[in-house]
Amino acid sequence: MSTNNFLDLVKGQLIVSCQALKGEPLYSSFIMARMALAAKEAGAVAIRANSVVDIQAIQDEVHLPIIGLNKVDYPDSPVYITPTLKEMRAVAATGAEVVACDVTNRPRPNGEKLSDIVVQMRQEFPDTLLMADTATLADVQTADTLGFDIIGTTMHGYTPETTGLSLADDDFDYLRQVLKTAKHTVIAEGKVDTPAKLRTCLDLGAHAVVVGGAITRPLQIAQGFIDAISD
Numbered sequence: 001m002s003t004n005n006f007l008d009l010v011k012g013q014l015i016v017s018c019q020a021l022k023g024e025p026l027y028s029s030f031i032m033a034r035m036a037l038a039a040k041e042a043g044a045v046a047i048r049a050n051s052v053v054d055i056q057a058i059q060d061e062v063h064l065p066i067i068g069l070n071k072v073d074y075p076d077s078p079v080y081i082t083p084t085l086k087e088m089r090a091v092a093a094t095g096a097e098v099v100a101c102d103v104t105n106r107p108r109p110n111g112e113k114l115s116d117i118v119v120q121m122r123q124e125f126p127d128t129l130l131m132a133d134t135a136t137l138a139d140v141q142t143a144d145t146l147g148f149d150i151i152g153t154t155m156h157g158y159t160p161e162t163t164g165l166s167l168a169d170d171d172f173d174y175l176r177q178v179l180k181t182a183k184h185t186v187i188a189e190g191k192v193d194t195p196a197k198l199r200t201c202l203d204l205g206a207h208a209v210v211v212g213g214a215i216t217r218p219l220q221i222a223q224g225f226i227d228a229i230s231d
């Protein structure tokens, strides 16, 4: 019987994504761990983190549940969030309570099939929850069919089909549709960049909300201020 009470722990709460890729000013496992400490002290109940080294550094710094992922670029696929079984296994092996991966109906590296990956993960890591990073309602239905425990809106606005779209567009119309469509637990994620949007996502029925850049990407945050004074 699964002892994974992640969903109970995060219900109605904020999850902070602490990520910085190579090339970003804060690219450092140490810095991501300190970001996670700040998030915990603010009251966040879980952390979303990228890469085994960052996950381990964060686990050493804060005892909060983790949504783990591993971003890897492959030449034969546009999918980069935990794209293959190799990355899924590596993240699950850290003990992260949740493993998140791309579910956007695009070809995966090495021709891997998501359905096969899910079956293998259920066998090898029965207590680890799986989170689908989706972009469209069709992806939400795929995630439901494959039995993902959590459906994230993570990739909405980040695929060719959804470029430029945002969760908050048209009074959160897309999130409302996801909440109506999804059979599994929905966590709102992607461009939730103000406290008011966080509140609205929860009021509309999201189980929890992930906020990343608006809290943990100072370059992105500062650029917003610069844009406001750039005529």
Ligand SMILES: CC(=O)N[C@H](C=O)[C@@H](O)[C@H](O)[C@H](O)COP(=O)(O)O
Residues within 6 Å of the ligand: 017, 019, 069, 154, 155, 158, 189, 190, 191, 192, 193, 210, 211, 212, 213, 214
């Ligand atoms: C598209 C993509 O790769 N998103 C990634 C998913 O892990 C992260 O870079 C985002 O920061 C995270 O989803 C939180 O979103 P936001 O930073 O907008 O609050």
